[in-house]
Every structure is written in structure tokens, then in C-alpha cells.
């Protein structure tokens with residue numbers, strides 16, 4: 015029998031010969047209140063909105079002679095927009111019923127910090143502008159945006175990538191659904207400070223795009239920015255010789271950037287398109303048509319907000335955050351650790367992966383608590399200041415791992431180590447389920463009117479650190 019295996023060979027593309035050029039546009043949400051009101055930035059509301067506000071698109075005055083926008087307005091006039099309004103994260107500013115408040119100073123500070131980390135020159139006067147948005151994602155029909163800094167750059171393994179401009183702007187509302195001529199947007203996201211960082215088309219190949227996005231991402235995450243899905247969005251602009259520019263939106267995962275670019279370049283070579291387009295990155299690594307690439311965004315001054323002067327005094331007050339490393343980000347991602355804790359593990363040169371391997375019954379999260387947080391807790395609660403050696407940690411972790419210890423028992427062992435008291439491993443043997451059950455029954459028998467919390471108190475006092483409080487509480491409720 016002959017088996018014929020078909021192997022698909024992708025020829026390695028020579029990006030230099032193809033005249034490949036790419037730039038990135040990165041949008042990052044800042045972790046502060048909204049940009050022009052005091053509403054908190056709460057995202058992904060699940061419950062029903064408190065209000066639904068219906069609007070028709072209004073004509074924007076003073077834009078005569080702008081044919082394409084006018085045409086689009088004409089086209090969209092008939093649409094009705096439904097805005098889902100939430101009392102806890104929206105106010106009249108998002109509805110464009112009230113003028114914007116003063117700019118959020120914290121967001122401005124973070125934008126300046128990131129600009130400085132990107133080696134950009136801060137502009138002396140920040141002018142807030144309005145950028146026309148016609149899809150309804152901004153209730154007002156415009157998005158506030160301001161140039162913060164110019165001429166930044168980052169170093170990469172393949173040379174400098176220039177960052178011509180950094181903008182601070184308002185995040186748009188999130189589209190929820192479209193039914194016939196009705197479009198529904200949710201207002202929770204509207205007005206969250208968003209930093210826009212665009213690079214020059216200095217990117218030389220797909221892997222270089224990933225590296226560049228990674229470096230900028232690391233710098234962003236060193237400052238106070240939002241984390242998690244949707245908090246950062248990367249778009250790639252690319253072209254090859256004799257082909258129009260393509261903008262690919264919606265990269266969810268940094269790792270997929272090279273593959274998607276590779277596929278897109280192969281598509282350009284095969285299809286030879288004539289028109290510049292905005293395309294969406296699909297899960298299968300291909301891209302699909304979204305819309306034609308728009309012309310220059312229409313921008314005019316925001317007259318409700320005065321110019322913001324950035325003088326030397328203000329700049330000198332800005333402290334630069336310490337840059338986090340790729341290593342810390344790696345721990346954060348792999349073990350779902352809190353960013354601060356991941357950072358401290360790296361700073362303390364702890365080989366965390368080895369610990370995870372050596373103590374398999376202890377969850378990485380609990381391990382990180384023992385290594386980083388519990389020594390701090392000893393200081394806060396017992397005024398014990400002690401730098402645990404590797405040997406001491408080993409002793410604590412071995413006991414914790416062998417006996418599946420709870421937090422209080424670990425703290426107890428740590429105190430004993432510092433005070434050089436004898437540790438008897440038998441003291442930390444897990445208590446059996448039956449024993450706890452018997453004990454709870456006894457307490458209830460003696461005093462049947464006790465509240466669950468009071469029973470809990472008695473049991474925890476007796477078995478502190480050896481039992482899981484949640485399991486005990488569930489058991490009490492079951493037995494009572």
C-alpha cells in the first residue's frame with residue numbers, strides 16, 4: 015500500500031525584497047476614572063442598564079464642503095442609536111447633556127509617564143480636539159483627543175522603531191447589537207482614558223512586528239494601565255511594493271501577529287488588490303474585509319476645555335515607574351499571579367518555576383503568598399522583620415506542601431522559625447473531616463442556639479491553620 019502524504023510547503027518570503035513595511039497602532043486603556051468626568055471606569059457590565067437613551071444622529075455644524083462625511087451622514091441619518099446607561103459608571107457628560115469636566119489629572123500624568131518612557135518629547139501646550147465619529151459609538155458624534163508627545167522611539171533587535179505621535183483620547187462606547195436600523199451601544203466604556211501610540215512603518219518583518227508590540231506592551235504595563243481582554247488593542251498597518259496599504263484590526267494575541275501578517279502578505283501577492291482596506295484579524299489567521307481605509311480624520315478644536323500648559327515644573331514632578339520585565343509578565347501570564355507579586359518575585363531573584371515544580375501540591379498562588387506576602391504580613395501583624403533564607407523557605411514549604419497547610423498554620427511556622435522555636439510536624443497534621451464534624455456536633459449539642467459564625471469562631475480557634483475555613487463553614491451550615 016502506498017500512502018501519499020501531501021505536505022504543504024510555505025515558501026519563506028523575503029520581506030526585504032517584497033518592500034514590506036509595517037507600523038503598529040496600539041490603543042491602551044488607562045486604569046483611572048474617566049477622562050472628562052468623575053465616573054469610575056467599570057467595564058463589561060452584565061446587568062440590565064438603568065436607562066436606555068435613544069438618539070438619532072445629529073448633523074454636525076460647520077463642515078460644509080466635506081463631501082464624503084456628508085454622504086455618510088446622509089446614509090446614517092435614518093439610524094436610531096440606543097445607548098445603555100448605567101448610574102454607577104455614567105453621568106450627563108457621557109450623554110453629551112453636560113459639558114466636560116476638567117481633564118483627569120491622573121490619566122494625564124500616566125500619559126506623560128508613558129510618553130517619557132517612550133523617549134518622546136512632550137508638547138508644551140496640550141490642546142483638546144474633537145475628532146468626528148459617525149458610527150454612533152460616541153453619543154456626541156465626536157471623540158475628544160489630544161496630542162501629548164511627539165518623536166518617541168524604542169530600540170528593537172532590528173533597529174530603532176520611531177513613534178511619531180502619542181495621543182490621549184476618550185474610549186468609545188461598545189457596540190452591543192444591530193437590528194435593522196437600530197444600533198445598540200453600551201456606555202460603560204465611553205470616556206475611559208485611552209492612549210494611542212502609533213509607530214512609524216519601521217517594522218521589517220512579521221517577527222519584528224511581534225517584538226515591537228511586545229516592547230511597547232511591556233512599557234505600557236509598567237504604568238497604571240488596565241489589564242485583561244480588550245484593555246489593549248493592536249492594529250497593524252502594512253504594505254508591500256505595488257500594493258495598497260492594509261490595516262488589520264483586532265489582534266487578540268501577540269503570538270499570532272507574525273502568522274497573520276504572513277498570511278496577509280501571501281494574500282496580497284495572490285490577489286493583488288487595488289484599494290486600501292481595513293481588515294479584521296480572524297481566529298484562523300486570515301483577515302477579512304471590514305471597510306475601506308478612511309481618509310484623514312476630521313478634527314477641530316474643543317472649545318469647552320482650556321489649553322493645558324505642560325511646564326518644566328510639572329514635568330519635573332513626574333516620577334517614572336520602574337520598567338517591568340518580560341520575565342515578570344511571563345509569570346503573571348503563566349500562573350495568573352498579581353502583577354505586583356510577579357514583579358517582586360523577579361526583583362527578589364526567586365526561581366518561581368522551580369518552586370512550583372518542587373511543591374506540586376501547593377497552588378502557585380499560595381506559593382507566591384508564602385514567598386512574598388506572608389513575610390510582609392509577619393511585619394504588619396507581629397512586627398517581625400526577617401529575611402527568610404532559601405533553607406528557611408524550604409522548611410516552610412515542605413511542611414505546607416506535605417500537610418496541605420492553610421495560611422494561619424504557615425504563618426505560625428514562620429514565626430517559630432524566626433524565633434528559633436522547635437517545630438513539631440505532628441502539630442500540623444491535617445485534621446480529618448470526621449473529627450471536625452464530631453467537634454461541630456459537640457458544640458451544637460452544648461449550645462443549640464449558637465449562630466454559625468460563633469460556632470465557626472470556636473472551631474477555628476481549636477484547629478487554626480489546619481482546616482479550611484470555607485469547608486468548615488459549609489459543614490456547620492449543613493449540620494445545624
Ligand SMILES: [Zn+2]
Pocket residue numbers: 048051052053103104105106107108205
Ligand atoms: Zn460620567
